[in-house]
Amino acid sequence: DIVMTQSPDSLAVSLGERATINCKSSQSVLSSSNNRNSLAWYQQKPGQPPKLLITWASTRESGVPDRFSGSGSGTDFTLTISSLQAEDVAVYYCTQYFNIPWTFGQGTKVEIK
Amino acid sequence: EEQLVESGGGLVQPGGSLRLSCAASGFTFSSYWMHWVRQVPGKGLMWVSRIKGDGSITTYADSVKGRFTISRDNAKNTLYLQMSSLRAEDTAVYYCVRMLDRDFWGQGTLVTVSS
Numbered sequence: 001d002i003v004m005t006q007s008p009d010s011l012a013v014s015l016g017e018r019a020t021i022n023c024k025s026s027q028s029v030l031s032s033s034n035n036r037n038s039l040a041w042y043q044q045k046p047g048q049p050p051k052l053l054i055t056w057a058s059t060r061e062s063g064v065p066d067r068f069s070g071s072g073s074g075t076d077f078t079l080t081i082s083s084l085q086a087e088d089v090a091v092y093y094c095t096q097y098f099n100i101p102w103t104f105g106q107g108t109k110v111e112i113k
Numbered sequence: 114e115e116q117l118v119e120s121g122g123g124l125v126q127p128g129g130s131l132r133l134s135c136a137a138s139g140f141t142f143s144s145y146w147m148h149w150v151r152q153v154p155g156k157g158l159m160w161v162s163r164i165k166g167d168g169s170i171t172t173y174a175d176s177v178k179g180r181f182t183i184s185r186d187n188a189k190n191t192l193y194l195q196m197s198s199l200r201a202e203d204t205a206v207y208y209c210v211r212m213l214d215r216d217f218w219g220q221g222t223l224v225t226v227s228s
Contacts, residue, residue: 049218
């Protein structure tokens with residue numbers, strides 16, 4: 001199985017400041033068939049199911065604010081929130097869909113400082 | 114309006130069985146792979162199983178293989194998860210998910226395995 005490791009486990013950021021979450025996979029998730037990374041990011045708020053933010057490592061879903069961006073390739077990925085808003089308080093998960101079983105990172109809790 | 118509504122969760126003893134259902138509406142159910150993902154309350158997410166739109170392909174996480182069976186009835190727009198030989202570590206909220214492809218999650222149903 002591909003192991004997904006996120007860092008940090010939690011972070012506190014001031015409103016309007018940048019938040020950066022890292023995700024590392026135990027093997028490359030870059031597909032040779034389409035040259036895209038099979039990596040997605042989800043946001044989960046308390047009491048709610050996860051919400052998909054980004055697919056293919058950097059493609060933002062429709063309706064997701066442009067302060068959210070994804071980057072990286074191969075085994076190292078980053079989710080950046082460029083200017084943290086109060087409504088961004090949540091747990092964020094990366095997931096790979098390159099291999100079965102699809103696997104998630106352990107989650108990163110983002111709070112307001 | 115698209116909906117995924119899970120049901121069938123509850124308290125079951127170790128070694129017991131339970132069948133979860135997920136009623137889909139508002140989209141062409143048979144066109145999509147469907148997944149089950151679980152989450153221990155307060156913990157992370159774990160992918161459990163998936164099934165192709167026509168039901169011809171199923172895959173499972175190793176931890177549930179041989180104990181859980183995913184199926185679907187496209188005439189009833191319903192996804193199922195038959196769970197048997199349940200263990201305490203299967204305790205979780207189980208989500209029915211149309212994953213990644215027009216991603217959409219149900220609200221989940223809680224399964225508690227305890228004596």
